[in-house]
Amino acid sequence: MKRRDFLKTAGSFAITLALANNLTARDRADKPNIVYMMLDEIGYFELSSMGHKILKTPNMDRLAAEGMRFTQCLAGGPVCGPTRCVLLTGKHMGHCQVRTNGGGTPITADEFTLGEMFKSAGYATGGFGKWGIGDAGTTGAPERHGFDIFYGYYHQVHAHSYYPEFLIRNGKREMLEGNTGDYHTGTTFSHYLIHNEALKFIRKNKDRPFFCYLPYTLPHGQWGMPKDDPSWLMYKDIKLGGKGQRRDCDPNMYAAMVHLADRNMGEILKLLKELGIDD
Structure with a gap:
């Protein structure tokens, strides 16, 4: 995947759902729930709604059909950390504090973020996935910038593995059973845990306005996922043409991860409907 392609992608496929809560009519208009994937x-x-012939993404296709597609929107930065800094601060890349990927540079304590904006407006705030603008214990940690909970990866390089030795919950490490840090294999697939925590957050806050930020790592490499995952079983034997940009990136695994992300979106939509907050 070329970074130029990612620039064109993030604006269109960073999927935002504005979903009303079961509040008064005025509160519905003033404080809709926000789920941002x-x-x-x-x-x-590489969504079927965009014309892909092999990848099937029915849940994202539904959003495209029922909502809006911003086909000329660009990401604010060319790589992971800077893009997140632009999104969370609303600043142009030239004014952002995180402009490179490798060093783990944190935003400063006085940098105002979306988390703080929603928190000050009375929202429950949760983030699940890859933070990328401040490691644990630094001025850029999410719990210092308006998030009631953040679960996942703080340092963006840590997020390169789906089988890390640990994930972080509000600044504290939680060790993952059976993982050695190998990129491709392990016992505990981190993404399952991250997605389940997001679903728990939505359930817990169904009766109040919430901001659920889902900076998922899918389908970013290094790629590795359980070999019994339904998405992998669906795509593992399909012949896919062309060579990847990187030798360690299996196109079948990539296809499976795109499908897994679509399954996740479907689970979120189903949960919102079950809770009566999908209007």
Whole structure:
């Protein structure tokens, strides 16, 4: 996946749902629930609603059909951390504090973020996935910028593995059973945990306005996922043409991860309907 493609992608496929809560009519208009899903390194034309012939993404296709597509929107930065900094601060890349990927540079304590904006407006705030603008214990940690809970990866390089030795919950490490840090194999697939925490957050806050930020790592490499996952079983034997940009990136695994992300979106939509907050 070329970074140029990612620039074209993030604006269109960072999927935002504005969903009303079961409040008064005025509160519905003033404080809709916000679920924001960002997919990392997905190609611009790799949803079936964009014309892809092999990848099937029915849940994202539904959003495209029922909502709006911003087909000329660009991400604010060319790589992971800077893009998140632009999104969360609303600043142009030239004014952002995080402009490179590798060093783990944190935003400063006085930098105002979306989390703080929603928190000050009375929202419950949760983030699940890859933070990328401040490691645990730094001025850029999410719990210092308006998030009631953040679960996942704080440092963006840590997020390169789906089988990390640990994830972080509000600044504290939680060790993952059976993982050694190998990129491709392990016992505990981190994304399952991250997605389940997001669903718990939505259930817990169904009766109040909430901001659920989902900067998922899917389908970013390094790629590895359980071999019994339904999405992998669906795509593992399909012949896919062309060579990837990187030798360690299996196109079948990539396809499976795109499908997994779509399944996740479907689970979120189903939960919102079950809770009566999908209007």
